[in-house]
Amino acid sequence: xxxxxxxxxxxxxxxxxxxxxxxxxxxxxxxxxxxxxxxxxxxxxxxxxxxxxxxxxxxxxxxxxxxxxxxxxxxxxxxxxxxxxxxxxxxxxxxxxxxxxxxxxxxxxxxxxxxxxxxxxxxxxxxxxxxxxxxxxxxxxxxxxxxxxxxxxxxxxxxxxxxxxxxxxxxxxxxxxxxxxxxxxxxxxxxxxxxxxxxxxxxxxxxxxxxxxxxxxxxxxxxxxxxxxxxxxxxxxxxxxxxxxxxxxxxxxxxxxxxxxxxxxxxxxxxxxxxxxxxxxxxxxxxxxxxxxxxxxxxxxxxxxxxxxxxxxxxxxxxxxxxxxxxxxxxxxxxxxxxxxxxxxxxxxxxxxxxxxxxxxxxxxxxxxxxxxxxxxxxxxxxxxxxxxxxxxxxxxxxxxxxxxxxxxxxxxxxxxxxxxxxxxxxxxxxxxxxxxxxxxxxxxxxxxxxxxxxxxxxxxxxxxxxxxxxxxxxxxxxxxxxxxxxxxxxxxxxxxxxxxxxxxxxxxxxxxxxxxxxxxxxxxxxxxxxxxxxxxxxxxxxxxxxxxxxxxxxxxxxxxxxxxxxxxxxxxxxxxxxxxxxxxxxxxxxxxxxxxxxxxxxxxxxxxxxxxxxxxxxxxxxxxxxxxxxxxxxxxxxxxxxxxxxxxxxxxxxxxxxxxxxxxxxxxxxxxxxxxxxxxxxxxxxxxxxxxxxxxxxxxxxxxxxxxxxxxxxxxxxxxxxxxxxxxxxxxxxxxxxxxxxxxxxxxxxxxxxxxxxx
Amino acid sequence: xxxxxxxxxxxxxxxxxxxxxxxxxxxxxxxxxxxxxxxxxxxxxxxxxxxxxxxxxxxxxxxxxxxxxxxxxxxxxxxxxxxxxxxxxxxxxxxxxxxxxxxxxxxxxxxxxxxxxxxxxxxxxxxxxxxxxxxxxxxxxxxxxxxxxxxxxxxxxxxxxxxxxxxxxxxxxxxxxxxxxxxxxxxxxxxxxxxxxxxxxxxxx
Numbered sequence: 001x002x003x004x005x006x007x008x009x010x011x012x013x014x015x016x017x018x019x020x021x022x023x024x025x026x027x028x029x030x031x032x033x034x035x036x037x038x039x040x041x042x043x044x045x046x047x048x049x050x051x052x053x054x055x056x057x058x059x060x061x062x063x064x065x066x067x068x069x070x071x072x073x074x075x076x077x078x079x080x081x082x083x084x085x086x087x088x089x090x091x092x093x094x095x096x097x098x099x100x101x102x103x104x105x106x107x108x109x110x111x112x113x114x115x116x117x118x119x120x121x122x123x124x125x126x127x128x129x130x131x132x133x134x135x136x137x138x139x140x141x142x143x144x145x146x147x148x149x150x151x152x153x154x155x156x157x158x159x160x161x162x163x164x165x166x167x168x169x170x171x172x173x174x175x176x177x178x179x180x181x182x183x184x185x186x187x188x189x190x191x192x193x194x195x196x197x198x199x200x201x202x203x204x205x206x207x208x209x210x211x212x213x214x215x216x217x218x219x220x221x222x223x224x225x226x227x228x229x230x231x232x233x234x235x236x237x238x239x240x241x242x243x244x245x246x247x248x249x250x251x252x253x254x255x256x257x258x259x260x261x262x263x264x265x266x267x268x269x270x271x272x273x274x275x276x277x278x279x280x281x282x283x284x285x286x287x288x289x290x291x292x293x294x295x296x297x298x299x300x301x302x303x304x305x306x307x308x309x310x311x312x313x314x315x316x317x318x319x320x321x322x323x324x325x326x327x328x329x330x331x332x333x334x335x336x337x338x339x340x341x342x343x344x345x346x347x348x349x350x351x352x353x354x355x356x357x358x359x360x361x362x363x364x365x366x367x368x369x370x371x372x373x374x375x376x377x378x379x380x381x382x383x384x385x386x387x388x389x390x391x392x393x394x395x396x397x398x399x400x401x402x403x404x405x406x407x408x409x410x411x412x413x414x415x416x417x418x419x420x421x422x423x424x425x426x427x428x429x430x431x432x433x434x435x436x437x438x439x440x441x442x443x444x445x446x447x448x449x450x451x452x453x454x455x456x457x458x459x460x461x462x463x464x465x466x467x468x469x470x471x472x473x474x475x476x477x478x479x480x481x482x483x484x485x486x487x488x489x490x491x492x493x494x495x496x497x498x499x500x501x502x503x504x505x506x507x508x509x510x511x512x513x514x515x516x517x518x519x520x521x522x523x524x525x526x527x528x529x530x531x532x533x534x535x536x537x538x539x540x541x542x543x544x545x546x547x548x549x550x551x552x553x554x555x556x557x558x559x560x561x562x563x564x565x566x567x568x569x570x571x572x573x574x575x576x577x578x579x580x581x582x583x584x585x586x587x588x589x590x591x592x593x594x595x596x597x598x599x600x601x602x603x604x605x606x607x608x609x610x611x612x613x614x615x616x617x618x619x620x621x622x623x624x625x626x627x628x629x630x631x632x633x634x635x636x637x638x639x640x641x642x643x644x645x646x647x648x649x650x651x652x653x654x655x656x657x658x659x660x661x662x663x664x665x666x667x668x669x670x671x672x673x674x675x676x677x678x679x680x681x682x683x684x685x686x687x688x689x690x691x692x693x694x695x696x697x698x699x700x701x702x703x704x705x706x707x708x709x710x711x712x713x714x715x716x717x718x719x720x721x722x723x724x725x726x727x728x729x730x731x732x733x734x735x736x737x738x739x740x741x742x743x744x745x746x747x748x749x750x751x752x753x754x755x756x757x758x759x760x
Numbered sequence: 761x762x763x764x765x766x767x768x769x770x771x772x773x774x775x776x777x778x779x780x781x782x783x784x785x786x787x788x789x790x791x792x793x794x795x796x797x798x799x800x801x802x803x804x805x806x807x808x809x810x811x812x813x814x815x816x817x818x819x820x821x822x823x824x825x826x827x828x829x830x831x832x833x834x835x836x837x838x839x840x841x842x843x844x845x846x847x848x849x850x851x852x853x854x855x856x857x858x859x860x861x862x863x864x865x866x867x868x869x870x871x872x873x874x875x876x877x878x879x880x881x882x883x884x885x886x887x888x889x890x891x892x893x894x895x896x897x898x899x900x901x902x903x904x905x906x907x908x909x910x911x912x913x914x915x916x917x918x919x920x921x922x923x924x925x926x927x928x929x930x931x932x933x934x935x936x937x938x939x940x941x942x943x944x945x946x947x948x949x950x951x952x953x954x955x956x957x958x959x960x961x962x963x964x965x
Binding site: 094127131282603646 | 773776777779780781782783784785786787788789790791794796800801802803804807808810811897898899900902903904905906907908909910912913914915918919920921922935936938939942944946950953954956957958959960
């Protein structure tokens with residue numbers, strides 16, 4: 001790494017402190033807002049318009065059902081196509097809700113059902129659809145009309161809607177609601193009409209799918225329409241998946257698609273030059289401006305701060321109880337001591353009495369004292385004296401005097417000069433002596449060890465002072481060796497996962513050897529020694545076999561392995577500490593810690609942005625950092641298969657196909673007419689730069705000098721409804737309407753084709 | 761629930777729920793005799809499956825048997841252009857081409873479609889005729905975009921950055937050595953989830 005780069009990195013550890021406080025965005029999700037009262041005035045006005053002039057317009061979208069009156073400029077209500085129905089057992093009542101009202105109650109929330117099949121524009125749950133329509137009609141003030149909805153209905157449906165779905169919807173509208181008439185149309189075509197388009201390419205990216213439909217003289221060329229199965233719903237799901245994987249170690253907040261859909265809306269934008277922008281997205285410079293931080297709600301763990309007084313009281317109480325215990329112990333010891341002293345007094349008394357007594361009298365006295373013989377008595381006295389002395393020194397703090405070596409006088413006397421008792425004593429002395437010697441030896445060894453370490457440190461110090469360069473070189477070499485060891489260890493560890501690796505093979509050989517009766521592997525060593533005896537275990541290194549076998553067996557609980565890690569790393573760390581202190585060429589950047597520091601980590605930048613991360617802080621663990629995702633998610637529209645694995649061509653490729661392959665094949669069309677009006681509509685086209693990116697990407701596919709005008713709908717979300725409302729009063733719409741009589745005569749699959757709708 | 765505040769909140773919540781509830785409202789605009797088919801909820805797969813089965817059965821049986829299907833359907837009346845004039849009108853069913861749109865076509869539709877078409881052609885100076893009659897009809901399945909023919913870019917499965925490498929063990933694409941180390945230390949099964957986001961996971965059937 002270049003020195004300048006190192007410097008920049010080094011300063012990064014400080015630089016983040018100069019960054020402004022991060023902007024935190026709150027989590028947004030769909031929620032209940034307020035009760036919407038039924039609006040009767042609309043119906044009254046509709047009736048006042050006279051028969052057949054007013055109609056109810058329903059933009060039956062998969063993200064939102066918008067409904068209102070044809071004579072108004074915007075829909076009266078917009079609700080998500082969801083319903084919740086459940087039975088409250090305590091109250092013995094059934095509740096059902098539709099639209100946002102479902103979010104008002106937690107039980108209702110858990111019972112939400114969507115009218116549309118997930119991720120498509122096709123209605124698949126008709127009970128939910130009926131509920132949603134009920135809700136719509138209620139809020140439009142239709143309740144009170146006896147027996148039927150008395151207004152014709154204009155409704156949007158998916159491009160190339162399935163015949164079954166249309167049939168079911170028609171049945172519901174006529175059989176359940178008894179509407180006098182029904183017309184279907186395609187939302188994006190209504191939007192195009194509302195924006196005064198007549199010939200052009202409609203690019204509609206909505207919640208459930210993205211459609212490209214060429215329109216010629218206000219008539220949709222549905223046979224040339226193409227659908228890409230990607231919309232706002234998919235984007236939300238995809239972002240949710242990405243966030244879950246990004247924080248796969250466990251994000252404590254509760255994530256759902258409603259939130260991620262909102263994030264897509266708020267923070268995502270289309271990149272004008274995706275690959276270029278992407279490669280530099282996680283660069284440290286300016287990362288704080290590129291990332292968006294979403295703060296999830298959290299509760300700060302409150303550490304109860306005890307007051308000084310309380311702490312003092314607690315300490316006092318502890319001390320008090322300790323003192324009491326100590327006192328008790330001391331008392332007991334004193335009692336025991338006193339008892340012993342009494343005993344000693346007694347035995348000494350016996351001893352005194354024994355002096356100058358005849359044998360019989362002696363026997364009597366000894367029996368009285370329950371002592372075997374005089375030697376026993378003597379021993380008892382000695383023991384007691386010793387233990388009393390010990391207790392005294394301990395209790396009263398009298399200094400312990402150096403214990404004299406026991407008497408080993410008999411050891412030098414040959415056996416044949418001793419009688420029975422003396423021999424026994426000699427054996428005892430020998431035992432004592434070996435004990436004594438061993439202790440002395442251990443002590444000496446310990447001291448020698450200590451001296452050796454001291455000596456080494458001293459020599460190290462001396463060498464450093466006299467030959468700094470050589471000393472440093474040694475340290476460097478040692479450090480490199482340790483690093484190599486760490487590397488090797490990691491490699492072995494990684495290799496164990498691979499059955500064909502050398503490490504695994506060695507391990508298998510070890511296992512086989514341990515299990516077999518005639519270990520073959522150890523043979524070489526044994527032959528050299530020439531013995532038949534299995535001296536396994538004599539060498540401490542032998543036991544390493546079990547270790548090497550165990551590592552792979554259960555990686556999870558190899559504690560000693562962890563310790564080994566610590567050892568190596570600690571060794572490196574101490575060497576680095578030396579180098580840091582004395583080697584001027586060695587700075588913090590070169591240490592192992594610095595290599596693993598967050599300022600060097602791409603994944604840190606990806607997950608936690610340009611600031612350090614404190615895993616202990618609840619606020620920081622509840623944050624989501626969006627960076628690459630901001631351009632990655634909308635980019636799926638352009639590269640569906642390489643980013644999200646949707647095996648379809650992106651919209652640029654589709655548009656190119658329509659404009660350069662399909663349309664020129666149809667006689668009588670001028671392709672440039674379409675190029676002059678490429679029209680964007682639908683909520684999923686609202687991304688910043690969407691139109692510009694489409695222009696940049698389409699340009700290379702078209703002949704030079706081709707016209708290329710890309711425009712956005714004036715209101716990409718509501719224009720479909722407005723277009724339908726505007727269209728509903730035209731003579732064409734009147735012609736395209738299927739009346740109740742026609743339905744009854746011709747059945748639910750009957751459909752009239754018109755410019756705004758699907759072909760049969 | 762002992763404190764009055766919580767009780768009041770619960771009561772208010774209950775009142776709100778009752779206000780929002782649409783189950784208890786008598787809906788006069790609904791026909792009381794509406795009894796929907798209990799098994800009307802079908803997903804797209806089922807709908808397409810049913811349609812193709814229906815189509816197969818239409819081909820198998822002589823078409824004049826069913827009143828729902830027009831006997832002379834291939835006389836070029838359809839504006840949607842699905843008609844195939846090559847098939848004689850006295851056709852035995854075996855020569856019919858399997859076509860979803862045709863299978864569910866009814867006589868009444870054809871007639872009315874024709875009248876509408878005539879009307880609109882008058883209005884639009886005939887443009888709609890040439891547009892409609894030459895094109896095959898659009899169905900939900902055939903308007904889907906085809907797989908891309910353009911060369912595919914490769915992106916890191918973890919960070920989304922351009923990926924120059926692929927790990928042969930997990931098949932994940934990665935950006936640099938640090939990401940690779942992370943990939944190799946992933947817990948069992950998580951690698952598949954990364955692949956799933958790209959649709960490259962292994963599906964066991």
